[in-house]
Amino acid sequence: MGEKNFYELLELIRNTRALSKNDLEVRRDLADGKYVYLAPTRVLPKQVYDELAPWRAYALRAVAIGLGMYKGAVVSRAAAALRGMWILHRYGGVVEVALPSGGTPSASKRMPGVRYREATFRDDELVMLHGVRTTTDVRTFIDIARYHGFREGIIAADWLLARGYQRDHILQEVHRMGRFVGKKTVLVCVAHATCLSESPYESLMRAELIQRAVTGWEFQRTIGGFRPDFLFDDFLILEIDGRSKYAERTAEVLLRERDRERALTNLGYVFIRVYPEDLIKHMDEVLRDIERARQARRARPGDAPENAPGPDSGSA
Template sequence: MELANAVEGVVDKRKLSRNAELKAALIGDEYAQLAATQYMARAAFETLPKWMREAVEAVATGRGMYKGTLVGRSAARVHGMWMLPWAPFAHEVTLPSGKRPAGSKALRGAVYRWSPLRDDEKEKLHGVEVTDAVRTCIDIARYYGFVEGLVAMDWVLAAGKATREQLLEAAAKMGRFRNKAVVLRAIACAVSGSDSALESWFRAELIERGVGGWRFQAQIGPFRADFLFDEILVVEIDGRSKTRDKANEVLRAERDRERWMLRQGHPVMRYYYEDLRDHLDRVLAEIGDARRRGHAAGGASAASGASGASGASGAGRKVE
């Protein structure tokens, strides 16, 4: 279901003065309260995937405000921007005054940001005011750091919302602000060729941890490897939950692809969403062990010929 369709089910209690029956029903268990005046049928809401529930709640928060703008993770959800699925979600808003309302006027559970915005940094989506995609990804980087910022910026570039030059221009227009160096680093490392938030997150972690000697989306014959280490080891990132969620034809295609790469001298390691979310250190240790075995078996000469792809300067470059 598209977000536009999901938010059609959000009911504004303030507009129900002539519908006493529905207004009374909102008090019971049949409806979930998403914001002070915003409700949705519980059965419909609970069947939505987690990211869409958060997006619907963000829209409801925006609709429940008389004035103000959704920023940060709330704005990102409304845009459909890539985010880390396990990152704690927050209803982030900013008011023209830049202050948090006093007492009961404050939205329950909302994070109020002091975030002066120009008119060209805001737009309307699904009936609520949000920061535009460029300002949103910049805010994600400055509020939550390089890794989460890079994921958001990869989405902006991949979705064609902006170019790297436009991101740099937007950051420059904001003048001085906290964590600007983090924002500029994320912009420098962002690429347009990522296929998923998980790929972007893994790439960001490699950069952040100083792991070099790899290329992203490297072309190998007719195939493209998610990550190619030392010009030898292929690492594939799969967002699906292990093999149980895959159709047989998908599994066969993956196995045929991996057999072809192995015949060309490229062993393949595949990792899934749960592997990276729950055991990232172990995954990186396994990759490190495999790289050392490759060098011991004679792969060092191949890796030394790929010095241009190692270190921070080569990390994350997309191969066309």
């Protein structure tokens, strides 16, 4: 079965409440377990669901739960998944929603796999997306930062700036909300956000370095026409490589990347390559590897790359 785009997948979601007496085949397939329940009244063919990447399945669950609410809104991480905003993919995580009352329903009325947030919204903070009421881009970032902290907040903030949002506009929206729990974290995320990030994993690495007060690094600094992800102490380059990214690249592109790395190595730069999974599951180990390489270089003074170009962009 060929990979379907998100809009094609949305068309396959069935509303069990809308089934008629004539939908005998669908009812039989439901009884036989050939559909997966994304929400209490929304199902997807199991064969399709089993082939989905976890992040795509999460986004479809967010849509299905949103469609199953009369007045509620999908918020925070789930709102980000609806629009493709960068998040740390917490596969199988709950879908966060908020009710117009600002409160939470009784236990008997709560949907499984859903977390109800006590939040209120101005009319201009809500939009319709894929038929679901959800928060705007900026409000989605604000909720992620205040509910889930600095690391996830800076990932969402970087996404906003990378897509053309202005820092002043984001700050204006933050202050329009008045006082709220987590506002300080939101403001710190905005202060440290950059438009240079190209993936959530670059943003995650930046967040860790900032949060742990690591110094002596630059982000996306241009070196002789190349722009490594991170540069430490003017010699150590950290590159974040996605396995899927390499699967999609042609031999010609990969050859150019090897030539690029060889050119920088010949100038005296040292490379460390990590996968996104390393950053999510083994961040302490990654940081220890970086620190060991830096300490080893400090023990050999005078080994900085010769004729290294000065910084052109990005800084700690």
